[in-house]
Amino acid sequence: KGDAKWWQTATVYQIYPRSFMDGNGDGIGDLQGIISRLDYLQELGVDVIWLSPVYDSPNDDNGYDIRDYEAIMEEFGTMADFDVMLEELHKRGLKLVMDLVVNHTSDEHEWFVQSRSSKDNPYRDYYYWHPGKDGKEPTNWGSFFSGSAWEYDEKTAEYFLHLFSKKQPDLNWESPKVRQEVYKMMRFWLDKGVDGFRMDVINMISKVPGWPDGEKQPGQLYGDGTPFILNGPRIHEFLQEMNREVLARYDIMTVGEMPGATTDLAIQYTAPERKEVNMVFTFEHMDLDSAPGGKWNLKPLNLLDLKDNLTKWQTALHDKGWNSLYWNNHDQPRIVSRFGNDREHRVEAAKMLATCLHMMQGTPYIYQGEEIGMVNVQFTDLSDYRDIETLNMYRERLSQGYVHEDIMKSIYVKGRDNARTPMQWDDSENAGFTTGEPWIRVNPRYTEINAKQALADENSIFYHYQRLIALRKEMEIITFGEYRLLHRDHPAVFAYERVLGDEKLIVLCNFSSEPQELDDEELLAEMRQAEVLLENLERREASLSLRPYEAVVYYKK
Ligand code: ISL
Numbered sequence: 001k002g003d004a005k006w007w008q009t010a011t012v013y014q015i016y017p018r019s020f021m022d023g024n025g026d027g028i029g030d031l032q033g034i035i036s037r038l039d040y041l042q043e044l045g046v047d048v049i050w051l052s053p054v055y056d057s058p059n060d061d062n063g064y065d066i067r068d069y070e071a072i073m074e075e076f077g078t079m080a081d082f083d084v085m086l087e088e089l090h091k092r093g094l095k096l097v098m099d100l101v102v103n104h105t106s107d108e109h110e111w112f113v114q115s116r117s118s119k120d121n122p123y124r125d126y127y128y129w130h131p132g133k134d135g136k137e138p139t140n141w142g143s144f145f146s147g148s149a150w151e152y153d154e155k156t157a158e159y160f161l162h163l164f165s166k167k168q169p170d171l172n173w174e175s176p177k178v179r180q181e182v183y184k185m186m187r188f189w190l191d192k193g194v195d196g197f198r199m200d201v202i203n204m205i206s207k208v209p210g211w212p213d214g215e216k217q218p219g220q221l222y223g224d225g226t227p228f229i230l231n232g233p234r235i236h237e238f239l240q241e242m243n244r245e246v247l248a249r250y251d252i253m254t255v256g257e258m259p260g261a262t263t264d265l266a267i268q269y270t271a272p273e274r275k276e277v278n279m280v281f282t283f284e285h286m287d288l289d290s291a292p293g294g295k296w297n298l299k300p301l302n303l304l305d306l307k308d309n310l311t312k313w314q315t316a317l318h319d320k321g322w323n324s325l326y327w328n329n330h331d332q333p334r335i336v337s338r339f340g341n342d343r344e345h346r347v348e349a350a351k352m353l354a355t356c357l358h359m360m361q362g363t364p365y366i367y368q369g370e371e372i373g374m375v376n377v378q379f380t381d382l383s384d385y386r387d388i389e390t391l392n393m394y395r396e397r398l399s400q401g402y403v404h405e406d407i408m409k410s411i412y413v414k415g416r417d418n419a420r421t422p423m424q425w426d427d428s429e430n431a432g433f434t435t436g437e438p439w440i441r442v443n444p445r446y447t448e449i450n451a452k453q454a455l456a457d458e459n460s461i462f463y464h465y466q467r468l469i470a471l472r473k474e475m476e477i478i479t480f481g482e483y484r485l486l487h488r489d490h491p492a493v494f495a496y497e498r499v500l501g502d503e504k505l506i507v508l509c510n511f512s513s514e515p516q517e518l519d520d521e522e523l524l525a526e527m528r529q530a531e532v533l534l535e536n537l538e539r540r541e542a543s544l545s546l547r548p549y550e551a552v553v554y555y556k557k
């Protein structure tokens with residue numbers, strides 16, 4: 001068992017550069033800002049930084065619309081800054097994973113500029129062009145960012161496909177030239193010494209041929225294109241080709257962001273012998289608090305659903321593939337506000353959620369600010385929101401007859417800007433993020449929730465994360481132990497054990513603001529023989545009572 005890959009015992013920290021640290025006072029986070037905070041990350045103990053896109057981009061979708069894959073966004077700095085950052089990371093023993101966004105480019109990318117210029121341009125087939133059906137869009141598919149997934153282009157009187165914004169045209173992976181261009185660009189970054197890729201919506205790169213219409217639910221404006229774009233017919237072939245041509249030649253880690261990936265698919269994507277990617281980001285546990293019709297339709301979380309879902313992933317991939325573990329990223333609301341309690345139990349809840357996730361099998365990801373328990377934000381004025389997904393959805397829902405208050409409620413609970421307010425460094429103006437005017441407003445709770453406070457308090461969420469990260473490196477059972485759910489039917493307690501040889505971890509987490517009780521004498525007897533490895537509230541003796549949001553981990557040999 002001593003042969004773990006480095007990414008199996010590592011903890012990843014995600015930086016969203018626009019919101020992490022502003023080094024030059026223009027209100028926008030940048031590479032020099034990141035460099036200035038590397039000691040903080042080293043103190044936390046993480047091993048890998050996943051950096052959201054820093055490439056040249058017109059920022060229609062904050063860098064997920066790339067104009068030049070081999071240049072740095074001017075607002076973030078220069079290639080020289082990047083090289084210094086990479087060197088400074090490596091000096092501290094930290095690795096760097098880049099965001100690889102190759103399902104689409106910006107419409108300002110040179111390939112698209114060429115492609116749209118004429119039907120016989122050599123770049124024409126780099127993207128999906130279609131004359132349309134009966135004077136309308138080729139399919140009825142909606143885009144993830146509202147509106148149709150097709151945009152009509154006057155110049156050549158054809159439509160192009162964009163699953164996201166109309167400034168993010170989809171690359172045509174059927175073209176071998178496109179694939180070779182992407183591989184070449186990947187080698188450019190790997191040859192610089194980066195340590196892997198997080199692959200943006202990578203299971204969307206193979207589309208079902210023939211452009212069929214999607215099913216349309218009553219009351220919906222568009223049909224559902226996902227059966228024809230997720231996990232398409234050539235996806236495994238493309239990933240295996242990419243692996244052969246690029247990934248296999250380097251000692252790197254890869255994680256594919258894959259909405260709609262089931263556990264069966266995830267095994268296919270991550271089984272080492274298939275040589276595709278190391279792990280995937282599932283969306284299933286992030287969809288449990290949505291009603292039919294998508295993320296904006298709110299539904300309270302049922303803890304049993306969460307237990308069943310995470311248990312399914314833990315069990316299915318054990319010894320077959322590899323899991324990634326996450327609660328948060330730049331697209332998701334803050335977990336302590338979402339599945340915890342961001343008021344009277346914020347600190348306990350944040351530690352409980354961290355414990356519940358980090359004691360599982362897989363590679364854990366921490367999103368900037370999660371380690372200090374940053375919370376969701378509620379801007380009353382729509383003009384304070386920046387995210388294209390949120391703003392487009394607002395307009396579309398208003399036109400469909402939704403009322404302002406209901407739309408704002410969805411934004412408060414699910415909007416991506418919850419994750420994108422500036423990192424809270426201290427209690428000075430703008431949370432120490434910038435000396436200028438921040439590009440998006442700071443969460444008003446920064447005076448209470450910030451890194452400076454966390455570092456000064458030995459009982460902070462920060463140090464709890466630090467301990468979890470360290471334990472993963474010390475204890476093989478966390479990396480390899482078998483997972484077993486306990487007390488599946490308890491509505492408020494998430495309990496499980498990990499087993500490796502004669503070692504055992506017992507993890508008990510109260511997901512509610514009421515005291516809870518487990519009825520299990522056998523478990524209690526085991527707890528009495530075990531030591532407390534980690535807790536978020538002081539324990540005096542082994543007991544089956546859990547206080548609000550209490551989490552405790554026992555270790556027994
Ligand atoms: O839920 C979704 C589809 O089922 C969408 O939320 C989508 O999968 C998700 O937003 C994809 O995210 C990634 O690609 C986007 C970018 O805006 C996100 O920030 C990125 O994480 C387009 O590049």
Ligand code: CA
Nearest residue numbers: 022024028030
């Ligand atoms: Ca700046």
